[in-house]
Amino acid sequence: MKRNPFFLILIPLSLLGADTASLLSPEKKTLLKHQQEIYESEHQKLRYNWISPLNLNAIYDYDKSAQGGYYSDTETLSASISQDIFRSGGITYQIKYADSKKQSETIRLQKDIALYNQQLFIALLNYRKNSVLLDQSRKRLENKGIEVFIKRQLYEAGKVDITELNNALMAKSVEQKSVASLKYSLAEQRYEIAKLSDINPENFPLPRFDLVGKEQFVEHQFDVEYSRAQADTLKNLSGVTSSRYLPTLSLNGDVGYRRYDPQELSGYSGNYYSAGVQLTLPLTYNASATIQEAQATYLKENASIADKKRELDAAYAQVIEKIESYRETIAITSENLILYNDLLRAIEAGVNAGTKTGYDLQTLKNTKAIEELEMTINEINIQILLAQLHFALNPSKELL
Numbered sequence: 001m002k003r004n005p006f007f008l009i010l011i012p013l014s015l016l017g018a019d020t021a022s023l024l025s026p027e028k029k030t031l032l033k034h035q036q037e038i039y040e041s042e043h044q045k046l047r048y049n050w051i052s053p054l055n056l057n058a059i060y061d062y063d064k065s066a067q068g069g070y071y072s073d074t075e076t077l078s079a080s081i082s083q084d085i086f087r088s089g090g091i092t093y094q095i096k097y098a099d100s101k102k103q104s105e106t107i108r109l110q111k112d113i114a115l116y117n118q119q120l121f122i123a124l125l126n127y128r129k130n131s132v133l134l135d136q137s138r139k140r141l142e143n144k145g146i147e148v149f150i151k152r153q154l155y156e157a158g159k160v161d162i163t164e165l166n167n168a169l170m171a172k173s174v175e176q177k178s179v180a181s182l183k184y185s186l187a188e189q190r191y192e193i194a195k196l197s198d199i200n201p202e203n204f205p206l207p208r209f210d211l212v213g214k215e216q217f218v219e220h221q222f223d224v225e226y227s228r229a230q231a232d233t234l235k236n237l238s239g240v241t242s243s244r245y246l247p248t249l250s251l252n253g254d255v256g257y258r259r260y261d262p263q264e265l266s267g268y269s270g271n272y273y274s275a276g277v278q279l280t281l282p283l284t285y286n287a288s289a290t291i292q293e294a295q296a297t298y299l300k301e302n303a304s305i306a307d308k309k310r311e312l313d314a315a316y317a318q319v320i321e322k323i324e325s326y327r328e329t330i331a332i333t334s335e336n337l338i339l340y341n342d343l344l345r346a347i348e349a350g351v352n353a354g355t356k357t358g359y360d361l362q363t364l365k366n367t368k369a370i371e372e373l374e375m376t377i378n379e380i381n382i383q384i385l386l387a388q389l390h391f392a393l394n395p396s397k398e399l400l
Helices: 026-047 090-156 162-196 214-220 222-243 287-353 358-391
Strands: 055-064 071-086 248-262 268-280
Touching: 026 090, 090 162, 090 222, 090 358, 214 222, 214 287, 222 287, 287 358
Parallel strands: none
Antiparallel strands: 055 071, 071 248, 248 268
16 A cells, blocks of 8 residues: 555654754744743842942032121031741742742743744645645546547447537536645645744654643643633742731941041041841732732633643543544544455456456546555644644643
8 A cells, every 4th residue: 555655754753853943943942932032031030129239429519608707618428228027938938939920931932932933833734635635636536537438439439429428528627626726735835934933844854742641631731721820920929919918127337438628627537338238128018918819810710721731631532532533533434445456457468358448447546546645644634633732831842
């Protein structure tokens, strides 16, 4: 049985590149790179947001009083800081919040890469599928041409009426339009691929996708992983929110140099410093409601994980049923091909004996090829479903 060579090509996954976005266009890679840089910068900003700035002050004063011609010069250079050293756990929550937020954003970035790669691989698979459909349609068209030729001969011999010849001509016309439509579909898929990658779909050796386990799919699908990370983020944010309404202990410090030069008093030049601590307890009317809102948001996100898993469980079951349907169709076609082989041997013997025509033999060969191509189409359909499962929890094919 003839098989499409596409399914016989299995390449080492390492040849596809270590970068999860290695197959994407340079423009897509640049977008993703800048998005990652944004996440990294935001993480740094949030993680150390609790550290107060060091204030540097340089002051020069000149004052001349209207009374007695009194004047004085004052020069001051100073640095001051007011730094929280205790926020009732708020500092710890702030750091954890920044880390968990980065984790959720990393998962979201991986999901974006996975979506691009899924679109690319499915476009490539559809390109191969349409190529096979085009081969199949051309075989049908060849059979329609044979049928038109035979009907015309019979019509001219007066053995069939014009209706049968007209039906054969119409069937051929329909198949010709199908060939034209499939050629355009190939152009559409080339366009979809070109938007994402510089890959040439004619010679890119696609690897096969294998079935992802149900537990792995349900537990590690991107939406589930993101919800987990987001719930952790909201939990720590709730801690940050709560700590804003609890006691805060701050360390205050001021150090500098001052020169004071009055006209009638003795001057002073030298260093000075001051230090102290400050305990703050904010009293806010909406504190309870704000804290409760933050906790409820966290609990809602945490509860949504179970709901997502339920949906994914049902979606996985549906995909498996569809795959089984394709496999059952392949098995039926495979059994039918055995009958075609028997018929071909019988017709070949009839052609050699002069009891059958070459048209009968060619028609049956084309029909057998059409069935073989139908098997390939169903195998591609299975690969498309498996690719969708794969990219639901992996950013690239390399991580399979």
